[in-house]
Amino acid sequence: MVSRGVFYVVTAILLLTGLLLIAYQHLTFGVPFVPGEQREVWSVEAKIEFDPQGNTPAIVNFALPAIQPGFTQLKQSTSSLGFGIDYIKRHGLNYVEWTKRNAIGAQILYYQADFLVDASAYASSMTVPEIEESVEPEPYATAMKEVENAARSRSADANSFTAQVIRELNQENETSTLLTKEYNRARLLVHILEMAQIPARLIRVLDLEDGRRNRQLSEKVVVFNGTSYTIFDPKTGVSGLAPNQLIWTDNGYSMLDVTGGRNARVSFSTLCNKISAVEAGALKTNVKRIAGDESVSFSISSLPIEEQSLFKSILLLPIGVLIVVFLRIIVGVKTSGTFMPVLIAMAFLETSLVVGLIGFVAIVGAGLIVRSWLSHLNLLLVARISAVIITVIIIIGAISVFTYKLGLTEGLKVTFFPMIILAWTIERMSILWEEEGYKEVLKQGSGSLFVAISAYLAMNSVFVQHFTFNFLGLQLVLLSLVLLMGNYTGFRLTEMKRFKPLVDQIKANRNGDEKEQEAKRLYTELKEVKHDPHQAYRNWKNKVNDQLKEEKDNNSQDGETK
Amino acid sequence: MSLLTKLISLPKRYANPFTMVQDGIMGMNQRNVNYIGRYNRRDLFPLVDNKLLTKRIAIEHNVNTPVLIGSIKSQQDIQNIFDIIGANTEFCIKPAHGSGGKGILVIKDKNAATGNYVKSSGLDITKHELNRHVTNILAGLFSLGGKPDFALIETLIHFDDVFSGFSYDGVPDTRVIVFQGFPVMCMMRLSTSASDGKANLHQGAVGVGICIRTGKAVRAVQYNQPVEYHPDTDRKLSELRVPQWDEVLKLAASCYDMSGLGYIGTDIVLDRDKGPMLLELNARPGLAIQICNNAGLLPRLRLIEALPKRQRFSVEQRVEFAKEHFGVFSPDK
Known part of the structure; x- marks a missing residue:
């Protein structure tokens, strides 16, 4: 026998592992605890148009969206008639490259990507830029210096400096007008920051709004402070990104390069889809798996769809089993057949409760009548069970046909009942009827139905289905619970009723010549024994031996007198 | 409203579990995990389930x-x-794996004229019918789970006359719970018309708790409620006293050495001429014996568990120990 300590350690390990797995899936993949939670998926489509230049081959390079916190890219696709496409890396960055030898007329290319709004995404492709020493022509260099000096005196660090520069540039004075006329706002800001030895970079951001077309990227400036960075709007000076802003390019390189074409322009359309959080989790897992990370998920969603639906019901079974264990060990409900109620409950899941109940009672009732006739025939067991199985099938067939003719298609669902199990149930109940009478049959029958209905209600709950299907760790938790209950030595609920008369009697009466309640007396003796077992043992042995001797003497005396 | 009244009446219908613990009442889970599971080795169960092996x-x-x-x-x-x-x-003639007295054919006599046997009910049974009964036993008609079985042919027990009037049309047997070779608690099961001659307590047989020290009846219950008289014969049940009591206890106690099972129920019958005889053993004895004895099993079991060197006790010593500690009546003077 394994010691109790080992047992509890194993159970605790199982429980902890299960809970950790659940937590892992919840935190890493955002699988929600409650069903029906929704996640946003943004479909972004970039439309690239250009006019080809004569007969030169056309090559279009388009920067792929950046990896950024708050979004996980789920998939990407391109659509472009007659173009060869390739995903390439340039300067360590991802581009999609379209190529065509002879392009005639206006060309349109599409790139589409789906982004999951994902609070648990932290990865970023942003890097700290090198500071470029660019030499600006006069008088702009002096003007920039002027702005820089003005901002420096009113600021404390990189961020406040940036804010001050933007404020300076927004002022309606000579210097700012000179600069803003010549330079693009964002580039100007980057130049001034670089002059002040602050790493900064221009990035392009897309505002995500549902059902918008022909959107352009807006330019922002990232200001680095060590490895952390802050994003500024170069016009308004507002820092940070709104939650619906997607960074498209986060590096200094160009977004779109077209060789062999003119008038290249890109526009974006955005669309928001709501999908269930579970689906989102599955899609996310898929992305990680494609990326070569096999250990990503302990979820059934990583299986093919066909196997998934099979597992959906298999994974529910432990819930029903747990309920059977609870009702039998803790409550003490009598059922006929240990796990028959769970299988009946599984059938109820297919048929719906009312139809299932009517079907079950009808089949078992009819089966019992037939079985009582079979018992007169003195058949051997295997033949008898087989006869009952065939009878059950005939009854199921009859019920299906009959209800169908009446126009009740619900009746067809009785075929979901496990026939072999039903046959055994009928056999067991009929033996019970003969041996213990109909009362016991009703008791166990209703007990079984009660357990089946409880199991059905648990397994039918959307929450339970969601939880069992999405968190494999739950199975370990269930296992540890079952193990714990298997170790329960306390009273069953029904025993509290069964022994009620006994408790009352013990309270009210002493047995025979007893002066003290037996339990009390024995427990005091037990205490003495535990206090000094060996002394107690010696005392008793002597006493017992004396008594035996005395008895022997008495017997021999009796013998003499006779 | 009705829920509230139900809640209020709960203590009237359900026992307080803490009182049950105080009284040392043993529940099903306790029995299965701590006694049967711990003291009865699985591989020894066939000794008990198969009556031929027991014999x-x-x-x-x-x-x-x-x-x-x-x-x-x-x-x-x-x-x-x-x-x-x-x-x-x-x-x-009985099945080796039978339960609850099923399939037992009792022959009292042989009809010299026809060559037929006479059943206990007084009806004749032809040799052909007897053959068919044995065939049914072999086919597993009476065995647990319908498995193929053997048939045993045993001599008939002549019940001791002291029990006449205490049992209605059935076998009065004595059930002794034996824990680690110590007789712990005892009862007699008396069949009634309600129990249809069977000694099953939940079918309406009367259970009589027996004092381990003296063999006298402690109290009697039917359907969990105390009774004073046998419902069919009206005999006063408190007059019941098992004769040759020491022999019964010794027989029960020696079943431990014989079977190796630590927690068993021994069913013993008293033969008029040959004294106490072991009828069968049960490796999963029921808990109703506590109700008949108006006492919980646990204090008795725990006392024995605490006893050091209990394996060295002889059968007589174990019986003496049990008589000293688990008795209800004072010994006769």
Whole structure:
């Protein structure tokens, strides 16, 4: 026998592992605890148009969206008639490259990507830029210096400096007008920051709004402070990104390069889809798996769809089993057949409760009548069970046909009942009827139905289905619970009723010549024994031996007198 | 509103579990995990479930049981059945794996004129019918789970006359719970018309708790409620006293050495001439015995568990120990 300590350690390990797995899936993949939670998926489509230049081959390079916190890219696709496409890396960055030898007329290319709004995404492709020493022509260099000096005196660090520069540039004075006329706002800001030895970079951001077309990227400036960075709007000076802003390019390189074409322009359309959080989790897992990370998920969603639906019901079974264990060990409900109620409950899941109940009672009732006739025939067991199985099938067939003719298609669902199990149930109940009478049959029958209905209600709950299907760790938790209950030595609920008369009697009466309640007396003796077992043992042995001797003497005396 | 009244009446219908613990009442889970699971080795169960094996080890250990006339293990053996029976006119045929008294055929006599046997009910049974009964036993009609079985032919027990009037049309047997060789608690099960001659307590048989020290009746219950008189014969149940009590206890206690099972129920019958005899053993004895004895099993079991060197006790010492600690009546002077 394994010691109790080992047992509890194993159970605790199982429980902890299960809970950790659940937590892992919840935190890493955002699988929600409650069903029906929704996640946003943004479909972004970039439309690239250009006019080809004569007969030169056309090559279009388009920067792929950046990896950024708050979004996980789920998939990407391109659509472009007659173009060869390739995903390439340039300067360590991802581009999609379209190529065509002879392009005639206006060309349109599409790139589409789906982004999951994902609070648990932290990865970023942003890097700290090198500071470029660019030499600006006069008088702009002096003007920039002027702005820089003005901002420096009113600021404390990189961020406040940036804010001050933007404020300076927004002022309606000579210097700012000179600069803003010549330079693009964002580039100007980057130049001034670089002059002040602050790493900064221009990035392009897309505002995500549902059902918008022909959107352009807006330019922002990232200001680095060590490895952390802050994003500024170069016009308004507002820092940070709104939650619906997607960074498209986060590096200094160009977004779109077209060789062999003119008038290249890109526009974006955005669309928001709501999908269930579970689906989102599955899609996310898929992305990680494609990326070569096999250990990503302990979820059934990583299986093919066909196997998934099979597992959906298999994974529910432990819930029903747990309920059977609870009702039998803790409550003490009598059922006929240990796990028959769970299988009946599984059938109820297919048929719906009312139809299932009517079907079950009808089949078992009819089966019992037939079985009582079979018992007169003195058949051997295997033949008898087989006869009952065939009878059950005939009854199921009859019920299906009959209800169908009446126009009740619900009746067809009785075929979901496990026939072999039903046959055994009928056999067991009929033996019970003969041996213990109909009362016991009703008791166990209703007990079984009660357990089946409880199991059905648990397994039918959307929450339970969601939880069992999405968190494999739950199975370990269930296992540890079952193990714990298997170790329960306390009273069953029904025993509290069964022994009620006994408790009352013990309270009210002493047995025979007893002066003290037996339990009390024995427990005091037990205490003495535990206090000094060996002394107690010696005392008793002597006493017992004396008594035996005395008895022997008495017997021999009796013998003499006779 | 009705829920509230139900809640208020709860203590009237359900016992307080803490009181139950105080009284040392043993529940099903406790029995299964801490006693059967811990003290009864799984591989020894067949000794108890198969009556032929029980009988074999009983004979090996000189434990008194009804004499085995013969056993029938296969269909071919049935041809020899009347050779095996021979001149016996009082015997019973029972399945080796039977339960609850099913399939037991009791023959009292042989009709010299027709050659037919006479059943306990007084009806004749032809040799052909007897053959068919044995065939049914072999086919597993009476065994647990319908598994193929053997038939045992044993000599008949002549019940002691002291029990007349205490039982209605059935076998009065004495059930002693034996823990680690110590007789712990005892009861007699008396069949009634309600129990249909069977000794099953939940079918309406009367259970009489027996004092371990003296063999006297402690109290009697039917359907969990105390009764004073046998419902069919109106005999005063408190007058019941098992004769040859020491022999009964010794027989029960020796079943531990014989079977190796730590927690068993021994069913013992008293033969008029041969004294106490072991009828069968039960490796999963029920808990109703506590109700008949108006006492919980746990204090008795725990006392024995705390006892050091208990394995060295002889049968007599164990019986003495039990009599000293688990008795209810003072010993006779």
